[in-house]
Amino acid sequence: MDTNVVRLKFVFLLFFPCLWTPHAAKWVYVPSARISSTASGDSLNPGDTLNSSNYIVSAKRRFALGFFHRRIDSTTNKSYLAIAEIADQSRPFNLFVWFGSGSNAxxxxxxxxxxxxxxxxxxxxxxxxxxxxxxxxxxxxxxVATLLDSGNFILKELHLNGTMKRVLWQSFDYPSDILLPRMKLGVSRKTGKTWSLTSWSTELIPDPGPFSLEWNPKGYQLIIRRRGEVYWSSGALMGGKVFKNISPNVTSMYDFVIVSNEDEEYFYFSNRNQSLVSEWLLSPMGQLKDLKGEDIARADNCDGYNTNGGCQTWKQPMCRHQGDKFDLRSGYLVAGDFSPPYNSSHGISDCRAICWNNCSCVAFTSLFDNNTGCQFWTRNYLLPNVGKKNWIWIGISIAIAVTLLIILLCILCYLQRRKVVIEGNNEADENELIDLGTSEGSNINDILIDGKKGHDLRVFSYAHIAAATHNFSLEYILGEGGFGPVYMGNLPTGQNVAVKRLSKNSRQGIHEFKNELILISKLQHMNLVKLLGCCIHEEERMLIYEYMPNKSLDYFLFDQNRSKLLDWKKRFNIIEGIIQGLIYLHKYSRLRVIHRDLKASNILLDESMNPKISDFGMAKMFKQNELGANTNRIVGTYGYMSPEYAMEGLFSIKSDVYSYGVLMLEIVSGRRNNSFYHTNHVLNLIGYAWDLWQKDEGIQLIDPKISDSCVKNQVLRCIHVSLLCVDDSATDRPTMSDVLFMLTNESLPLPLPKKPTFSIGRKAIKENIFDKESEAYSLNGLSISEMQAR
Known part of the structure; x- marks a missing residue:
């Protein structure tokens, strides 16, 4: 017999699970592609199609139908036809109430x-x-097929005058694990069809699971079955208002309706508060929960013996007794001494039931990482008898407790130290990241251990970088600015890189160097430039980035000839990509990041012209619950700064939104923001766009080079959203999530922009700017802004 042992992170030993996995963890989906709605409103007419890049929306914008990825599948090529609830603009798709493709991806x-x-x-x-x-x-x-605001997708036959003749098919007849208001539970006597909910196999697997929610017309009650066995009953509906085994606090929210005639018998609920749309979810463990309210039923608490809260009794194995229960443990079990694993259709609820009904089974756990499949252990192969060796286990328990206490204290010390680091302007971070804070510098040999130094960054030797750049040859310079030159380098592996070399005479550049190294090492996103590593040698400080063959956006956008290569499709792709990068910085990265220097020269383009945000030397990072800050050191680029930042030093994620609004106007027009300044006329691009918008002549802002390729309504929508982004009031500006939603939902009505007073008379605020951009270079795509302190 194999005597090796297996360390199990979670082993279920005589444990009755009563855990609730947050519903949000399950319902995290993303669109399967960039969405631009090409379908007609809320309906599909004969010949219409939906694909991975479009969808339809109900009349009041409560639900959408289209193809979506589950978040856990976002790196795969799987998608599902589904109906999604539109919760709000920041989280447009957070709940999926019906799957047209079922569990088939x-x-x-x-x-x-x-x-x-x-x-x-x-x-x-x-x-x-x-x-x-x-x-x-x-x-x-x-x-015609129409998506209703109830969440029901119906196919209806029409009279010649266009009115509905009858419903041929509806999604409400094919529920999954979600029950919406007015959705039926019951049976059709004419067709024999039943309407019931079926749980998922696990929180992540949409295969049919073990539990079902049904309507029992004979008893006028709701029941939850597990593999056909009744686990829970609501009790009869009394007075049309109250179920015996459902809390009055829950039932007071709804009106219940029972329909019984010769054709059908069914039950449905509706919300007494008509502005609220409730969803009942049947979980893989047998919980019935209103996602906007409370628990309705807890079939997961039913063990076959108790009758509390509507639980039912059923025949139990002779070896099990009332009071027996499973217990969650973590430990070692003998490898190979378990029964053969069951198939992947079994969820953890199935594993529990199988183990319970097998008298030799004392422990079970999931076989696969997605919580499917089962492994079982028998009494003969459990760890040594606890009763005979209590003192051993007591000693082990004490040792474990002491170890955990030490670990906990270490974690607390680390967190406290980290707090001090953040509050101390990242001074400790600077020391940790290869002693960047000392003016004397650090020898690379003192810190190079395995070629890496924290955050998966590689530390390059000076000789390595010198060889890659042909000893920093002038022929390899890609650009040069206030921080120093940028070189193209070729590593021995054949990989091209961009080397940003800090000028020895730039004290301000050292600060930006540290900031960028510490911050960007924490960020990973397809629309952010990737920092590969750094090099420190005596007084030399260099950052090594992935090489962008198409340089930067301004290299193409503002050149008379190269701008012709940016048709409208490419420009809109760039617009969307920048949004995705900013949403990650503002919302989804581990720390909230405000870029503070967003402009065309800081948008790099890869070989497919996909955008990547670069140059984080001026960026600021915050905890997710921090919204912004005040500074007496204003940095950035003249013409892109929001008024509250330039005038008062106040910055937030809405500062980046303002800069993005300016940038989107530049992408649409093909002109620099400051290209409108004249001797007697200080109107800039924002003011020019506003004047055209007021005259309903926004079309004149469009770059003539894209007039043939652009979608006029889409471009005008971009201009409209840009003007919302450059609102004088930071509060009134949309978030970047809002911007994405507004640009990709063409049927969504947009608020009217207000006149941006900051677009005229820039001279009034010039003296309040401590640092301004003198000149920018971006020949490689790594732009360097020359900043002069005042």
Whole structure:
């Protein structure tokens, strides 16, 4: 017998789980592609299709239908046809109430959902048979599929005058694990069809799980079954208002309706507060919960013996007794001394039931990382008997407790130290990251251990970088500014890099160097430039970045000839990519980051012209609950600064929004923000755009080089959103999440912009700016702003 042992992070030993996994962890989805709605409003007409880049929205914008990735699948090519609730602009898709493709994922983003001329609705894939949602026995003369504000997607036959004749098919007849108001639970006597909820296999796997929620018309009650066994009952509905086993605090929120006739028997609920849309979720562990309210039922607390809260009894194994329960433990079990693993269709609830019904089973755990499959251990192979060796286990327990206490104290000390580091302007961070704070510098040999130094950054030797740049040859200079030159380098691996070399005479540059090294090492996103490492040698300080073959946005955008290579499709892709990068900085990175120097020269372009935000020397990072700050050292680029920052030193994520508004106007117009300054006329790009907008002549702002390729309504929408971004009031500016939602939802009405008074008379604030950009270079794509202190 194999005597090796396996360390189990979580082993379930006689434990009755009563855990609630937050619903949000399950319902985290992202659109399967950049979304630009090309479908018509809330409906599909015969011949219309949905693919991975468009979707339809209900009339009052409560629900959307389209193809979506689950977040855990975001790195794969799988997507699902689904109906999503639109919660708000910052989190437009946070709950998915119906899956048209069921648990079958669509591969390669190649699927199309279509309604053909014969009234057939189906999902068509490049590889694989079509999934038919509905095919009428006789083609209707006229049909249309509409997404309603109730969340119901219906296919209806129309009269000749366009009014509805009858409903041919509806998504409410095919519920998953979500029950919406007015969705039926019951049975059709005419067709024999039942309406019931079915839980997922696990919180992450949409396969049918063990639990179902049904309506029992004979008892006028809701029941929850597990694999056919009744685990919980609501008790009869009394007076049409109250269920015996559901808290009155819960039932007071709803109106309950029972329909019983010769055709059908069913139950549904509606909200007494009509402005609220509740969703009931049946979890993989058997909990029924209103996602906007309280627990409705806890079938996961039912063990077959108790009758508390509506639990039902059922026949139990002879070896189990009332009071027996599972207990959560972590420990060692003998490898190989467990029963064969069960298939991946089993969730943890199935593992618990199987172990409970097997008298030799004393422990179980999931087999796979996604909580599917089972492993079981028998009594003969459990760890040594606790009763015979209590003193051993007591000693072990004490040792573990002391160890955990020491670890906890270490963690607390570390957190306290980290707090001091952050509050002390990152001085300790600077010391930790290769003693950048000393003017004497550090020899690379003193810190090079395994080629890396924290945050997955590589520390390059000076000789290595000198060789890559041909000893910093003038021929390899890509650009030069106030911080120093930028060189192209070629590593022995064949990889091209950009080397940003700090000028020895720039004291301010040292500060930016430290800031960028510490900050950007914490950031990872496809729309942020990647910092590969650094090099410190005596007084030399260098940052090594991935090389951008297409240099920077300003290199193309403001050049008479090169700008022709940026058609509208490429420009809009750049617009969206910058938004995604800023959303990550403002919302999803470990620390909230405010860039403070967003401009065209700091947007690099890769080989496919995808944008990457660069130059974090002036950026500031905060905890996620911190919104902004005040500074007496104003840095940035003239013309991109928000008024509250330039005038008062106040900056926040809305400062970046302002800069982005200016940048988007530049992308649309192909002109620099300051290109409108004249001797007797100080109107800048913002003011020029506002004047055209007021005259309803916004089309004149569009760069003539994209007039043939652009989508006029889309460009005008970009101008409109830009003017919202440069609002004088930071509070009234949208967030970057709002900006993305407004640009990708063309049917969404936009608020009217207000006149940006900051667009005229820049001379009035000039004396309040301590640092300003004198000149910028961006030949490689690594821009360097020359900053002069005043």
């Amino acid at each position: 669509i591969l390669n983003n190649s699927a199309m959902f279509t309604l053909d001329g014969k009234g057939t609705m189906k999902i068509v894939q490049e590889d694989g048979d079509p999934t038919v949602l509905y095919s009428p026995p006789k083609p209707p003369k006229s049909a």
